[in-house]
Amino acid sequence: MNTTVHTFENGAVLAEGLADAVSAKLAAAIEARGAASIAVSGGSTPKAFFQALSQRELDWTKVTVTLVDERFVRPENERSNHGLVAQNLLRNKAAKAHFVPLYHAAATAEEAAAMASQSVAAVGAPFDVVVLGMGTDGHTASFFPGGTRLKEAIDPATPRGVITMEADGAGETRLTFTFSSLEDAGLLVLHIEGDGKKEVLARAEAPGDEAEMPIRAMLRRATSPLQIYWAP
Numbered sequence: 001m002n003t004t005v006h007t008f009e010n011g012a013v014l015a016e017g018l019a020d021a022v023s024a025k026l027a028a029a030i031e032a033r034g035a036a037s038i039a040v041s042g043g044s045t046p047k048a049f050f051q052a053l054s055q056r057e058l059d060w061t062k063v064t065v066t067l068v069d070e071r072f073v074r075p076e077n078e079r080s081n082h083g084l085v086a087q088n089l090l091r092n093k094a095a096k097a098h099f100v101p102l103y104h105a106a107a108t109a110e111e112a113a114a115m116a117s118q119s120v121a122a123v124g125a126p127f128d129v130v131v132l133g134m135g136t137d138g139h140t141a142s143f144f145p146g147g148t149r150l151k152e153a154i155d156p157a158t159p160r161g162v163i164t165m166e167a168d169g170a171g172e173t174r175l176t177f178t179f180s181s182l183e184d185a186g187l188l189v190l191h192i193e194g195d196g197k198k199e200v201l202a203r204a205e206a207p208g209d210e211a212e213m214p215i216r217a218m219l220r221r222a223t224s225p226l227q228i229y230w231a232p
């Protein structure tokens with residue numbers, strides 16, 4: 001496991017610290033290549049981080065933002081990760097960023113995933129920054145325990161792109177980047193908060209099957225060092 005833990009006194013301080021690290025990486029990519037890319041997670045945890053990042057001084061016109069995973073729901077749906085990012089990140093200075101959605105208004109989630117794979121291919125690889133979350137069941141992105149396509153999603157031989165996922169714990173059908181799309185990011189972050197998630201992480205770090213706690217795929221096999229950001 002190639003991980004470093006960054007501990008903060010509370011979520012607000014973490015949000016600022018993570019926004020500093022992410023904006024520095026994006027600025028370095030813009031300096032080096034004239035463009036930068038970031039894939040972020042949804043859920044309840046990243047809201048304060050998104051708001052902090054949206055205030056950072058960057059040439060946001062050169063930044064592409066996408067999602068690590070998404071629900072197959074319209075952006076207006078309150079459970080849409082696109083909606084969360086639009087309301088909290090794509091505003092203030094970051095309003096000028098280019099957003100690439102995973103959801104498409106297609107007849108099926110499979111068609112939407114194919115459309116997303118095509119549109120994100122233009123972003124280039126690897127991502128400069130990936131910010132993962134983790135559920136209390138040990139899922140990350142939409143790599144859910146018991147997921148219909150979990151084996152394929154976390155197989156390093158599965159190509160970069162977006163695939164569908166269904167699982168009991170997932171609610172709606174999901175669209176998720178594959179493991180190979182995320183594991184080699186220039187800055188690979190796992191952002192978790194609370195003692196409950198810390199205990200889940202400790203269980204994930206212990207020996208056991210990746211299929212039971214898919215975050216283990218990232219902890220064990222990511223080629224980039226995993227930067228774990230945690231606050232109580």
Ligand SMILES: O=C1O[C@H](COP(=O)(O)O)[C@@H](O)[C@H](O)[C@H]1O
Nearest residue numbers: 041042043044045069133134135
């Ligand atoms: O379903 C999801 O949940 C995880 C974790 O969410 P949280 O509410 O516990 O922070 C998130 O990383 C993922 O992107 C999201 O789709």
